Amino acid sequence: MTKVRVAGFGMSIDGFGAGPDQSLENPLGLAGHDIFQWFFPTRTFRQMVGQEGGETGVDDGFAQRAMQGFGAFILGRNMFGPVRGDWPDDQWKGWWGDNPPYHAPTFILTHYPRAPIEMLGGTTFYFVTDGIESALRKAREAAGARDVKIGGGVETVRQFLRAGHVDEMHLAVAPVALGRGEALFAGLDLRELGYRTVEHVPTERATHIVFAK
Amino acid sequence: MTKVRVAGFGMSIDGFGAGPDQSLENPLGLAGHDIFQWFFPTRTFRQMVGQEGGETGVDDGFAQRAMQGFGAFILGRNMFGPVRGDWPDDQWKGWWGDNPPYHAPTFILTHYPRAPIEMLGGTTFYFVTDGIESALRKAREAAGARDVKIGGGVETVRQFLRAGHVDEMHLAVAPVALGRGEALFAGLDLRELGYRTVEHVPTERATHIVFAK
Numbered sequence: 001m002t003k004v005r006v007a008g009f010g011m012s013i014d015g016f017g018a019g020p021d022q023s024l025e026n027p028l029g030l031a032g033h034d035i036f037q038w039f040f041p042t043r044t045f046r047q048m049v050g051q052e053g054g055e056t057g058v059d060d061g062f063a064q065r066a067m068q069g070f071g072a073f074i075l076g077r078n079m080f081g082p083v084r085g086d087w088p089d090d091q092w093k094g095w096w097g098d099n100p101p102y103h104a105p106t107f108i109l110t111h112y113p114r115a116p117i118e119m120l121g122g123t124t125f126y127f128v129t130d131g132i133e134s135a136l137r138k139a140r141e142a143a144g145a146r147d148v149k150i151g152g153g154v155e156t157v158r159q160f161l162r163a164g165h166v167d168e169m170h171l172a173v174a175p176v177a178l179g180r181g182e183a184l185f186a187g188l189d190l191r192e193l194g195y196r197t198v199e200h201v202p203t204e205r206a207t208h209i210v211f212a213k
Numbered sequence: 214m215t216k217v218r219v220a221g222f223g224m225s226i227d228g229f230g231a232g233p234d235q236s237l238e239n240p241l242g243l244a245g246h247d248i249f250q251w252f253f254p255t256r257t258f259r260q261m262v263g264q265e266g267g268e269t270g271v272d273d274g275f276a277q278r279a280m281q282g283f284g285a286f287i288l289g290r291n292m293f294g295p296v297r298g299d300w301p302d303d304q305w306k307g308w309w310g311d312n313p314p315y316h317a318p319t320f321i322l323t324h325y326p327r328a329p330i331e332m333l334g335g336t337t338f339y340f341v342t343d344g345i346e347s348a349l350r351k352a353r354e355a356a357g358a359r360d361v362k363i364g365g366g367v368e369t370v371r372q373f374l375r376a377g378h379v380d381e382m383h384l385a386v387a388p389v390a391l392g393r394g395e396a397l398f399a400g401l402d403l404r405e406l407g408y409r410t411v412e413h414v415p416t417e418r419a420t421h422i423v424f425a426k
Binding site for chain 1: 226227228244384386388389390391392393396398399401402403404405406408409410413415416417420422424
């Protein structure tokens with residue numbers, strides 16, 4: 001049965017899922033790259049960006065699980081790009097170039113309607129203006145027997161957690177403090193929401209934790 | 214030269230240094246024990262409570278470092294006990310019985326004056342009513358060449374971090390969510406305060422991180 005999963009989500013030791021001041025130059029916010037140091041050296045990431053080599057091992061295993069097996073994705077507007085408010089034109093097509101790493105229907109939460117964009121490699125971006133329940137319904141339909149990934153950013157993950165829709169969440173906690181940024185769990189009671197740690201694998205670059213209901 | 218250190222401080226993955234609703238029955242707050250699962254099996258902890266055996270290894274190494282080499286301790290009032298407000302009498306002498314694990318002068322931050330209490334094993338509790346700067350000055354004097362430990366709880370550690378007095382902080386991050394409790398870093402900008410990760414050793418039970426300026 002389809003699961004709704006958060007996976008490969010980076011967090012700093014002081015609780016930030018992204019740095020502050022996201023921009024075109026800093027899609028993850030200032031210093032946000034620091035929380036993905038476990039991911040960049042992996043073979044999975046290097047393949048994503050068309051490079052050879054890369055590490056295999058525990059970090060790469062989690063990277064693979066974070067990218068594979070999904071039949072649909074849901075992303076927040078800010079995860080899709082730095083544009084705010086109404087779409088000025090159809091120029092912006094995501095951070096990822098012509099062939100995004102999703103390779104599946106990808107639903108973007110936004111208040112501003114826009115026609116779908118078919119990209120190379122099987123990714124089509126659909127813009128959903130009527131809320132997370134609608135996006136989830138569409139994503140489940142599109143995913144068939146495969147899983148739905150809540151791809152971020154922080155606010156989107158928080159909304160789906162709070163609504164009780166996330167079946168499983170893989171967090172990669174980096175051993176660094178960001179100081180400022182988007183707090184992932186502030187005000188969320190993970191225990192009351194029903195989450196328990198079901199997997200815990202520390203590596204040199206991150207502590208991998210899987211929460212599930 | 215004397216360093217001011219926080220050490221052996223447990224935190225849940227969602228950022229809590231203690232559970233909610235501290236009481237006589239739950240000195241660490243509800244579910245607070247979950248964040249010290251790395252500590253209880255160690256030989257160091259077992260010796261502290263008069264038991265034999267226990268694990269050696271990385272967790273025990275950090276446990277030792279968290280307890281040894283200190284010439285004075287500073288504790289918040291709630292770390293000392295569940296009594297609030299004025300001291301009703303001289304009955305309460307800490308959570309730890311006649312021979313507390315400090316074995317050095319230990320300064321308790323409180324708004325309510327009280328005479329010092331000499332315990333067995335070298336611990337004397339002094340009650341400091343004129344703030345953290347005064348407590349730190351007294352602790353430094355008492356410690357001589359040895360280090361001063363900020364022993365907790367959460368609010369006390371936050372005050373000393375914010376004031377810039379902590380030279381080094383060892384955090385043991387447990388792979389569990391507490392959901393509620395006392396947030397250790399909320400509103401504190403560790404980067405701006407000058408802290409960087411200088412050590413990072415993950416184990417099965419905790420991710421050990423040492424911050425320093």
